[in-house]
Amino acid sequence: xxxxxxxxxFLREFKTKVVSCEKIKGGFNVILEDTVLFPEGGGQPxxxxxxxxxxxxxxxxxxxxxxHFIEDETESAPFAVGEEVSQSVDWDRRFDHMQQxxxxxxxxxxxxxxxxxxxxxWWLGTESSYIDxxxxxxxxxxxxxVEKICNQLIVDCTPVGVKVYEPNDPALQxxxxxxxxxxPEDVTGPLRVVTIEGVESNMCCGTHxxxxxxxxxxxxxxxxxxxxxxxxxxxxxxxxxxxxxECYEREVQFNSLLNGGPVAHVELIKKLQSTVRGTQxxxxxxxxxxxxxxxxxxxxxxxxxPKYVFLHRCDGPxxxxxxxxxxxxxxxETFIFLTNADTDSNGKGxxxxxxxxxxxxxxxxxxxSLLDGKGNAKGTRFNAKVNKLKNVVLCEKLVQTHFSExxxxxx
Ligand SMILES: [Zn+2]
Numbered sequence: 489x490x491x492x493x494x495x496x497x498f499l500r501e502f503k504t505k506v507v508s509c510e511k512i513k514g515g516f517n518v519i520l521e522d523t524v525l526f527p528e529g530g531g532q533p534x535x536x537x538x539x540x541x542x543x544x545x546x547x548x549x550x551x552x553x554x555x556h557f558i559e560d561e562t563e564s565a566p567f568a569v570g571e572e573v574s575q576s577v578d579w580d581r582r583f584d585h586m587q588q589x590x591x592x593x594x595x596x597x598x599x600x601x602x603x604x605x606x607x608x609x610w611w612l613g614t615e616s617s618y619i620d621x622x623x624x625x626x627x628x629x630x631x632x633x634v635e636k637i638c639n640q641l642i643v644d645c646t647p648v649g650v651k652v653y654e655p656n657d658p659a660l661q662x663x664x665x666x667x668x669x670x671x672p673e674d675v676t677g678p679l680r681v682v683t684i685e686g687v688e689s690n691m692c693c694g695t696h697x698x699x700x701x702x703x704x705x706x707x708x709x710x711x712x713x714x715x716x717x718x719x720x721x722x723x724x725x726x727x728x729x730x731x732x733x734e735c736y737e738r739e740v741q742f743n744s745l746l747n748g749g750p751v752a753h754v755e756l757i758k759k760l761q762s763t764v765r766g767t768q769x770x771x772x773x774x775x776x777x778x779x780x781x782x783x784x785x786x787x788x789x790x791x792x793x794p795k796y797v798f799l800h801r802c803d804g805p806x807x808x809x810x811x812x813x814x815x816x817x818x819x820x821e822t823f824i825f826l827t828n829a830d831t832d833s834n835g836k837g838x839x840x841x842x843x844x845x846x847x848x849x850x851x852x853x854x855x856x857s858l859l860d861g862k863g864n865a866k867g868t869r870f871n872a873k874v875n876k877l878k879n880v881v882l883c884e885k886l887v888q889t890h891f892s893e894x895x896x897x898x899x
Contacts (some may be wrong), residue, residue, distance in 0.1 A: 502575045506567045507553075515545075515559040516566060523547070524575050526582070527554045531610045532589050532694040536578040542566050552677075582695060584726055588612050590648060590684075590696045591703050591724030594641065595619060597688035598634045599720075616709060616727070618719040626720060631708045638706040645701035647685045652678045704728065772808055779812035787818045795891040796823040796843075798884055800877075804831035810840050820868075823847050825855075825887060827877055835877045839863065841870035851890060855883045 507519040518539060527549040528534040534547040539556060546557045558566060567573060589612065596607040596619055606622040653660050660679065682696050683689040697703060704725040712719040723731055739750050746756040786797060797819070801809050807828050817824065823843035830836045839859055841852055845868055852870035856863050858879045863872020 503572055504575060506569055506571045506573055508569060509565045509567045511563065511565065512557075514561065515557055518556040518558055518567060519553050520556065520573070520575070523554045523556070524577055525554065525556065526585075526695050530589075530692055530694045531592070532585055532612055535585075535695075536581050538576050539567070539573050585612065586695045586697050587703055587725035588617050588727070589692075589694045590682075590700070591638075591706055591722065592617065592619060593682060593690055593692070593696070594638050594684060594687070594700065594703070595634060595706065595708070595720070595722055597684060597690075598637050599630075600688070602633060602637065603630055616721050616723055616731075618712070618721045621718045621720055623718045625713065626711045626718060631711065631720070635706060635708045641684075641687065642700045642703050642705065645699050646687065647699050648696055649683045649685065649698075650696065651681050651683065653681060654678055707731070775803060776808050776812050779809045780816055783813050783816035783818075786822075787816075790818060793819045793822045796825065796887050798825045798887075800827045800829075800880060802829040802831060802837075804828070805838070810838065814840070814842055817842070820844075823851070823887065823891070825883065827859075827874070827880060829877050836875050837873075837877050839870075839872045839874045842868060844868065847890070851887060854886060858882050858886070 502522075502524045504523065505521045507521055508517075509519075510517045520539070525535040525537045525544060525547045526532065527547040529549055535544075536546075537544045539558065542558045542560075544556045545559055548555050548557075560566060592607075592610050592612070596610070599605040599607065599619075599621060603623075605626070607619045608622050610619045611617055655678070657679075660681075679691055680693060681689050682692045682694075684700065702725075705728045707723045707728045709721040709723060712721060739753075742753050743749060746753060746760070748756050782799070786794075799813070801807065803809055805828075810826050810828055813826070814824070821844065824841065826840040826842075828838045828840075839856065839861055841848055841855065848865050848868060848870050852863075852865045852872075856870070856872045856874070858876075859872070859874035860876040860879075861872035861874030863870060863874075
């Protein structure tokens with residue numbers, strides 16, 4: 489992992505002292521006198537970073553303290569209490585979270601201002617993020633309008649500021665419109681308010697950009713309606729570029745796979761799907777015809793029926809061969825051993841037996857177990873899903889032994 493630090497010396501390397509270092513399952517919980525690592529909170533995941541050379545995988549808030557988790561299977565504590573240590577932050581992760589979080593404030597504010605739609609909660613995901621709007625639905629036009637306004641405010645390099653207020657500060661009541669929304673009841677200390685100049689103020693503990701220009705771009709992806717939820721998925725900044733790269737890479741692969749440019753992709757895929765459907769229809773017809781021919785061939789032996797018949801196919805799970813064959817077969821005295829392997833598997837498939845009830849009851853479970861299958865007998869049939877078709881030969885031997893004297897075996 490690469491650790492880059494902000495030009496601000498505060499984040500490059502920060503000296504502090506160890507208050508406690510407690511052994512827990514899988515590592516140590518470390519509390520420091522002060523920290524530059526953001527603990528999970530306000531919808532934002534925690535920072536990653538280092539204390540000396542040890543990786544910090546998560547930081548959580550416990551009261552007024554931040555608890556840093558350091559993975560370590562050993563019993564020997566990485567730090568002594570009172571020891572001076574230096575901290576640094578995984579800046580790529582921090583900056584990404586700043587972009588998504590400030591972006592969320594901006595998107596939330598514009599939905600509120602333009603359409604009076606309140607944000608109930610939000611989620612910062614690893615791929616994309618969303619806000620949950622207090623709305624039944626959001627139209628394509630509304631999405632486009634919000635996205636356009638957000639991106640104009642980014643172009644304008646609108647400043648973002650952070651101010652800390654005492655809880656009884658009159659400013660909190662007057663000009664800070666959204667500031668005290670969602671304030672946890674146990675908060676007694678100073679209140680931190682994040683203001684996007686000319687747009688909104690919002691009480692928040694998260695890390696933010698100084699200027700909307702640092703957001704680069706906002707992209708509203710889609711609206712997902714779930715039970716009592718209306719989720720607007722979005723990307724901000726580096727994630728927009730990352731998504732564009734992924735889409736472009738995919739597009740290039742499609743160009744060569746489909747032998748046509750992006751404009752033709754949908755048409756080419758539709759054509760391909762229709763060709764596949766046609767091919768499947770033909771395959772189904774041929775398989776059924778083949779099964780009928782096979783049954784007819786064996787039915788000719790009705791006068792002198794074979795003791796057993798082996799038929800092994802590799803048509804895959806959707807094959808109609810087995811059912812058609814059994815439906816048309818007129819050899820009730822003959823023990824029929826059918827298998828059908830999955831086309832893409834190594835030994836997985838289907839086993840079907842048909843014959844006299846006593847033969848099925850005797851051979852069915854043994855053959856099923858040889859093929860590592862799961863199934864059961866029902867009168868004159870035995871059906872099973874099996875995993876080890878390479879043992880088919882062993883099953884054949886079993887059948888041959890069972891019917892001891894050589895029959896008129898068909899393969
Ligand atoms: Zn926030």
